[in-house]
Amino acid sequence: MAQNALELIETMKDIPAMPTVIVKALGIIKNDSSGTKELGEIMAYDQALASQVLKLVNSAYYGFAQEITSINKALALLGMNQTRNIIIAVAMKPMLTSQGGRDLWKHALKAGVACEYIAGQTDAADAGDAFTIGFLHDIGKIILNIFDTMTYQKVKLDVQNGADIIEAEEEAFGVNHADIGFQLAKKWKLSVLLANCIKYHHDPLASSMPKVSCLTHIGDQLAQDTQDIPEIDPEILDNFGITMETLQSYREVIDEKTNALFMSLKA
């Protein structure tokens, strides 16, 4: 059994690479000014991506009045952040679905939508980054699944039967998906902000960036496939400055947005 997350990831030969379109998209955002035009160029080289973006921009998720048929028009309407979100969601889909199934893919979408929506409503965090943070928070799960699929299946079953996910993973692997996700984020050279949110999404008050880590935790809880939102530590709610009642009132629109996004991207 590996001693820690770094050791585990170092022993693996087949760590997935971050899809190149994401590397390019995130690189562009870093040096902002020329953004939208360069995102258009990325898509000019990736027809599958371009057609997914057009399909999405014409879906109920955005609900624009007239049909949008060109990528440049789509980019102008969506803006850079939304376009980046779509690129990430589309480009990560094969990896998430092959290693985590449709459930993990939908959970990632829903957490992305939830984080973005909550950030937008509250101004407590930058809504531009929020989708990516929510979307990637559980990325460590794919590494544990690749490392030992049979064992991870058993962990998932235990969790379905009520076990705590962090405890079950640590018992089976010696590490958990938050720590391993942090190591993957470093390997992928994701931003410190993203890496931190991934590492602390189950223990956000321990983060050096508590506010945005609390947002990740709250978005994750909202994205659980349960009738009611699972209990959230009052200290975490206080830190972010939100109540359960407010979150409850967001739930319907988050569900609707997630379904529209999921339907549009699922084919």
Ligand SMILES: [Fe+2]
């Ligand atoms: Fe998680």
Ligand SMILES: [Fe+2]
């Ligand atoms: Fe999660």
